[in-house]
Amino acid sequence: MLWIKNVTVIDPGQGVSGVNDVLVQKDKIVEVGPSFKAKEVLVKLGVTDINEVNQIDGDGKYLFPGLIDVHVHLREPGQEDKEDIASGSRAAIRGGFTSIMAMANTFPIVDQRAVVEFIKLQARRAGMARVYPISAVTKGFKGQELVEMMDIKDGGAVGFSDDGKGIQNAEIMRLALEYVKLTGCPIISHCEDEALASKGVMRRGRTSARLGLPGIPASSESVMVARDILLAAETGGKLHIAHVSTKESVEMIRWAKGKGIDLSAEVNPHHLIFTDEDITLTDTSYKVNPPLPSREDQEALLEGIIDGTIDMLATDHAPHTWEEKARPFQEAPFGINGLETSLAAVWQKLVQSGKLTPEKLVECWSLNPAQRFGIEGGTLKPGSLADMVLFDPLYKEEISTEAMESKSGNTPFLKKELQGFPVITWVEGRMLMKNRKII
Amino acid sequence: MKWKPKDLLDLDNLTTEEIEHILQTAKPMREILSRPIKKLPTLRGKSVVLLFYESSTRTRTSFESAAKILGADTTNFTVAQSSITKGESLLDTAKTIQAMNVDLVVVRHSSSGAADFLADTLKASVINGGDGQHAHPTQALLDLFTIQERIGDIKGKKVVIVGDIIHSRVARSNAIGLQKMGADVTLVGPPTLLPTEMSYLGIKLSHDLDKELPGADVVMALRLQLERQQSGLFPSIREYSKLYGLSVDRIKKTGKQTIVMHPGPMNRGVEIASDLADSVQSVIEKQVTNGVAIRMALIYLLIGGGTGNVVD
Numbered sequence A: 001m002l003w004i005k006n007v008t009v010i011d012p013g014q015g016v017s018g019v020n021d022v023l024v025q026k027d028k029i030v031e032v033g034p035s036f037k038a039k040e041v042l043v044k045l046g047v048t049d050i051n052e053v054n055q056i057d058g059d060g061k062y063l064f065p066g067l068i069d070v071h072v073h074l075r076e077p078g079q080e081d082k083e084d085i086a087s088g089s090r091a092a093i094r095g096g097f098t099s100i101m102a103m104a105n106t107f108p109i110v111d112q113r114a115v116v117e118f119i120k121l122q123a124r125r126a127g128m129a130r131v132y133p134i135s136a137v138t139k140g141f142k143g144q145e146l147v148e149m150m151d152i153k154d155g156g157a158v159g160f161s162d163d164g165k166g167i168q169n170a171e172i173m174r175l176a177l178e179y180v181k182l183t184g185c186p187i188i189s190h191c192e193d194e195a196l197a198s199k200g201v202m203r204r205g206r207t208s209a210r211l212g213l214p215g216i217p218a219s220s221e222s223v224m225v226a227r228d229i230l231l232a233a234e235t236g237g238k239l240h241i242a243h244v245s246t247k248e249s250v251e252m253i254r255w256a257k258g259k260g261i262d263l264s265a266e267v268n269p270h271h272l273i274f275t276d277e278d279i280t281l282t283d284t285s286y287k288v289n290p291p292l293p294s295r296e297d298q299e300a301l302l303e304g305i306i307d308g309t310i311d312m313l314a315t316d317h318a319p320h321t322w323e324e325k326a327r328p329f330q331e332a333p334f335g336i337n338g339l340e341t342s343l344a345a346v347w348q349k350l351v352q353s354g355k356l357t358p359e360k361l362v363e364c365w366s367l368n369p370a371q372r373f374g375i376e377g378g379t380l381k382p383g384s385l386a387d388m389v390l391f392d393p394l395y396k397e398e399i400s401t402e403a404m405e406s407k408s409g410n411t412p413f414l415k416k417e418l419q420g421f422p423v424i425t426w427v428e429g430r431m432l433m434k435n436r437k438i439i
Numbered sequence B: 001m002k003w004k005p006k007d008l009l010d011l012d013n014l015t016t017e018e019i020e021h022i023l024q025t026a027k028p029m030r031e032i033l034s035r036p037i038k039k040l041p042t043l044r045g046k047s048v049v050l051l052f053y054e055s056s057t058r059t060r061t062s063f064e065s066a067a068k069i070l071g072a073d074t075t076n077f078t079v080a081q082s083s084i085t086k087g088e089s090l091l092d093t094a095k096t097i098q099a100m101n102v103d104l105v106v107v108r109h110s111s112s113g114a115a116d117f118l119a120d121t122l123k124a125s126v127i128n129g130g131d132g133q134h135a136h137p138t139q140a141l142l143d144l145f146t147i148q149e150r151i152g153d154i155k156g157k158k159v160v161i162v163g164d165i166i167h168s169r170v171a172r173s174n175a176i177g178l179q180k181m182g183a184d185v186t187l188v189g190p191p192t193l194l195p196t197e198m199s200y201l202g203i204k205l206s207h208d209l210d211k212e213l214p215g216a217d218v219v220m221a222l223r224l225q226l227e228r229q230q231s232g233l234f235p236s237i238r239e240y241s242k243l244y245g246l247s248v249d250r251i252k253k254t255g256k257q258t259i260v261m262h263p264g265p266m267n268r269g270v271e272i273a274s275d276l277a278d279s280v281q282s283v284i285e286k287q288v289t290n291g292v293a294i295r296m297a298l299i300y301l302l303i304g305g306g307t308g309n310v311v312d
């Protein structure tokens, strides 16, 4: 039993934004309302002794519904040196995420029900964030034959994606969008034309020209976004565009939503915070795919979030070992470790600077993901699961691999100080992190 | 002046004064090269590792001669490179070199940023012998030296660099170096090899060679990687050479006794016709000799600093 007092609750799911008390019984939210009295609390929670209720003072802090990250690479099975389901789901809890969706580019690839069930089992063993597996769209990521979508969905997958690779064959993408209608799940598209992206390692532009690094043109993403939007329109299949990073993509998504096409889109915090101009030859933690955008793209992405064109924030948490990243820029793998830094980074760089409201942050990182993927969480309405984050906007921390739960430390924020961190995370009423440490 | 930099990675982090100092230091080196006995004790006991991930006999031997003339010991680390590097990582190689206590590493690598990476990792000095498409500072310095030697002050001179600009570390480093020395530089090539993002340099970009030639004091042709034709970057060698190939006839359009340069190795009849390459206007062989002098100067400045006069 839990009574959080005087906390600023941000819950766009029920239109709550302000100082309130929150009552939790077992794994569910009982009520959110302004300053309860002890007597009322006893009645509402059905207890006789106030000492049975854990009381937490939330003064000066925020309470969010647990964040939901729809784009995470947990690397298990197969690449447990980078991350595993236990370490990744601990990192999630430490970062304020109570539910995460695990991408399918593991070894073996998640293209059969057995692998989906294995991931769920490992997540249950870890007992941290809830993990929802995403299945491949095509067997072995080969882009040729569809996976057994219905069987895999029954095994627990909530979406389908060959993320890590774009589906190059338009007919396969069309068929996937048709067949996926049986499941009610979205196809999550990693939009990348391989011929255009070629051997590029950063966004093509003046900075790539200066550094002599092969460039990836913005069109390598945008042409695929355009293609997939048209295919979604034609088939009526549910589409989710992963990691949008160009202004042309934003414009096309805006157009598609205007036409009533069933699609949603996410943006990664690093695309909102860094640009290609931040890249140097000696810091491979900035190497990510899609690559860091131009300044103009970044403005369009933010505008897309504000006007609702882009529905979600997602980390695209992509852990890599130190050794793999300790290579010349051109040879290092793509990916940024995001679970434990993203909320703080977005808070400090976008909310504190007034570009995003806390309400928008929660809408994009909790409510919308829950609704789009049909999973629990996303709100603190009475009766919902008590997935919650107590967030301290004043808490400062220097990012260090020692403190991180993730097995990898490939983040541009390493050794830098950020402000605004989750200080308690609850999943289904269980307190799993307190004062920045997993319990 | 007192020499400060530990490494030579590119020209963009050197001041004009530092570039001039390198060119000055190369002058006595150049003189030594014309002596019958070319051997100095200046760097006796110093060790230089030549770490070449791309086979380039001309650059490697140029560095090797430079180091040996100054009396340093050289070790060759030539690493055959496949696209998927299965062998030892550059980091592990760097650690091995570190353990050998060497003074200077010259690195040539197909990845942009490899030299910066090594410089970040090693205590030893690093000279970038060419990294990917990023930089080739010793080539640019020897080109500056050659231009100065032939036509004097670089300031205000018109230099045209023609060819596959986007993929060329030679073009990048030369454009930066020439700009710092006050030259008026124009880059020329077809749009596929000279895309608009090269505008970062803040210099003139052009697709029309004949239009840019009048008044040019220096024309530099770049080596064309012939296999780029197969990836669609230009339609044929025939058309390329028609539009951008240099010849005695074409160079007359400058209206000057223009000097013609090429970093080598040349594709004769493609980017440069034999008649021009072997003409009196060509300084291509001088570039090779000056390459040794410039590399001697750099090695001396980086690891021989404070050992007194280089020339007895």
Ligand SMILES: [Zn+2]
Pocket (backbone or CB within 6 Å): A163, A164, A165, A190, A242, A243, A289, A290
């Ligand atoms: Zn992706």
